[in-house]
Amino acid sequence: YQSAKKRTALLPFLKRDTFYLLVIPMDEETPQGRFLRPQAMVEEYITRHWAYPVVFRLSLQKARGNKQEHNEEHDRFMSLVEMLQKKLHCIITDSQAMDVMSQWCPDDVMLTTFSIIMINYQSGGKLKKFVNGACKLNSLAVNDKILIAEACNHTRIAEDIGTVQIPNLLQNKIPGIIIEHSFGREFKDIEELKQYSLVIHCGGCMISHQKMQARIRDLEMVNVPFTNYGIVLSMLQGKEILNKVIQPFENA
Numbered sequence: 001y002q003s004a005k006k007r008t009a010l011l012p013f014l015k016r017d018t019f020y021l022l023v024i025p026m027d028e029e030t031p032q033g034r035f036l037r038p039q040a041m042v043e044e045y046i047t048r049h050w051a052y053p054v055v056f057r058l059s060l061q062k063a064r065g066n067k068q069e070h071n072e073e074h075d076r077f078m079s080l081v082e083m084l085q086k087k088l089h090c091i092i093t094d095s096q097a098m099d100v101m102s103q104w105c106p107d108d109v110m111l112t113t114f115s116i117i118m119i120n121y122q123s124g125g126k127l128k129k130f131v132n133g134a135c136k137l138n139s140l141a142v143n144d145k146i147l148i149a150e151a152c153n154h155t156r157i158a159e160d161i162g163t164v165q166i167p168n169l170l171q172n173k174i175p176g177i178i179i180e181h182s183f184g185r186e187f188k189d190i191e192e193l194k195q196y197s198l199v200i201h202c203g204g205c206m207i208s209h210q211k212m213q214a215r216i217r218d219l220e221m222v223n224v225p226f227t228n229y230g231i232v233l234s235m236l237q238g239k240e241i242l243n244k245v246i247q248p249f250e251n252a
Contacts, residue, residue: 008125010045013248018089038114063100095230102237115230118203122212133225142176144197149182152206199226
C-alpha cells in the first residue's frame with residue numbers, strides 16, 4: 001500500500017510546457033456530459049503540472065474504413081499533430097484505438113494508453129510485472145483458461161473492449177482458448193485463480209490501490225501471470241509497439 005505522499009506519479013514522464021494529445025474515440029458506451037475517469041484524471045494531472053492537454057475525438061469507423069475515409073481521418077489527425085509541432089511530447093490513446101495509433105503516431109513522439117497509465121499508477125509502479133505477464137500470450141494453447149478482469153460494472157453494449165474486442169482478438173490468435181470474465185470489486189479467490197493460465201486486467205481505475213495490490217499479491221501467490229488491456233492490445237500490434245508504449249515509463 002502506498003501512502004498518498006509516496007504514491008506513484010500518474011504521468012511520471014510529464015514535462016512542463018509541452019502538449020499531450022489525448023485520443024478519445026466516443027462510441028455508444030461513452031457517457032454524456034463527462035470523460036471517463038482515466039481520461040479526466042490524465043487531463044487534470046497534465047493541467048495541474050503546467051502542461052497542455054489537447055483532446056482529439058477519433059472516428060475509429062473512418063480510420064478503419066475505405067481508403068477515402070481512412071485518408072480523411074488520418075489527415076485530420078496529422079493536421080493537429082503538425083499544429084502542435086515540436087511541443088508535442090506524448091500521444092495518450094484509448095487502448096482500443098491501438099491498431100490505428102500504432103501506425104499514425106510519429107516516430108519522434110511518445111505513445112502510450114490510458115489503461116497502461118492507470119495500471120502503472122494503481123499498481124504502485126509495477127508496470128514491468130504486467131509487461132512480463134503478457135509474454136504468456138505466446139505460449140497459450142487450446143483449452144487454456146484466460147480471465148479478463150474488469151473493475152467496473154458499466155453497461156456493456158456494442159463493441160465493448162473487455163467482453164467483445166479483446167476476446168475476439170485473442171480467439172483469432174489462439175483458437176480454442178477459454179475466456180472467462182470477472183466484473184466489479186469482487187475478484188476470484190486464490191483457489192479459483194489457480195485454474196487460469198493468464199489474467200488480463202483493466203486499468204483498475206474503479207478500485208482502490210489497496211485492492212489492486214491485493215489482487216497482484218494473490219496472483220503472485222499462485223504463480224499466475226497477469227497483464228493489462230493496453231499492454232495486450234499493444235503487443236498484438238507487434239513487439240516494437242509494445243516497447244514504444246512502455247518506453248515513457250522506463251525513461252521517467
